[in-house]
């Protein structure tokens with residue numbers, strides 16, 4: 095028997111498997127931050143690996159999109175926070191066009207959350223606090239300050255990381271210039287609950303004149 099083609103292999107993979115949680119959009123809270131927090135805690139409690147990993151999508155000044163995985167740093171009534179280098183591609187995109195989209199997916203619950211909104215940098219003190227809360231290796235890497243630039247000399251990177259670690263040793267309060275905590279203030283948030291029988295539920299929140307409006311969307 096010949097081995098399956100990639101198309102066959104992909105078609106045979108299961109999605110939305112297992113026991114899925116219910117979702118009653120009629121009982122959803124008025125504020126999407128509350129529902130997001132509830133779903134995130136559910137994913138954490140259920141042991142979803144890296145439930146705080148999400149895709150951050152940005153666009154540059156010409157509208158060219160880019161997406162990459164990031165770690166969610168916090169959720170508060172002000173918004174959803176992430177941290178990165180202001181000189182990276184995403185940092186440059188945000189400087190040109192201060193809007194982004196976040197996408198979360200928790201497979202064990204067949205839940206997707208999509209959030210769009212305006213992005214603004216936190217204060218330098220908050221960015222420094224985020225930086226200093228990172229482990230030494232992550233700080234050493236970030237101190238290089240080269241994120242998203244071409245790397246032409248691998249040994250040079252190793253030497254630079256060693257140098258960074260030594261600098262942190264000498265001064266544990268060292269903060270990478272450009273390390274920035276960003277806040278995304280949601281203007282729209284969609285909660286998607288998958289269903290084995292494909293009766294997926296989509297609840298969309300839109301900020302209208304400062305208040306949240308809810309609507310269902312066709313799946």
Ligand SMILES: Cc1cc2nc3c(=O)[nH]c(=O)nc-3n(C[C@H](O)[C@H](O)[C@H](O)COP(=O)(O)O)c2cc1C
Nearest residue numbers: 147160162163164165177178179182183184185242
């Ligand atoms: C699971 C995961 C989490 C990540 N978390 C971060 C993060 O919190 N901050 C960050 O700058 N890069 C993070 N990265 C690396 C980014 O995906 C990306 O490679 C880097 O930020 C450069 O992106 P850019 O060139 O689009 O700016 C993470 C990667 C993965 C796979």
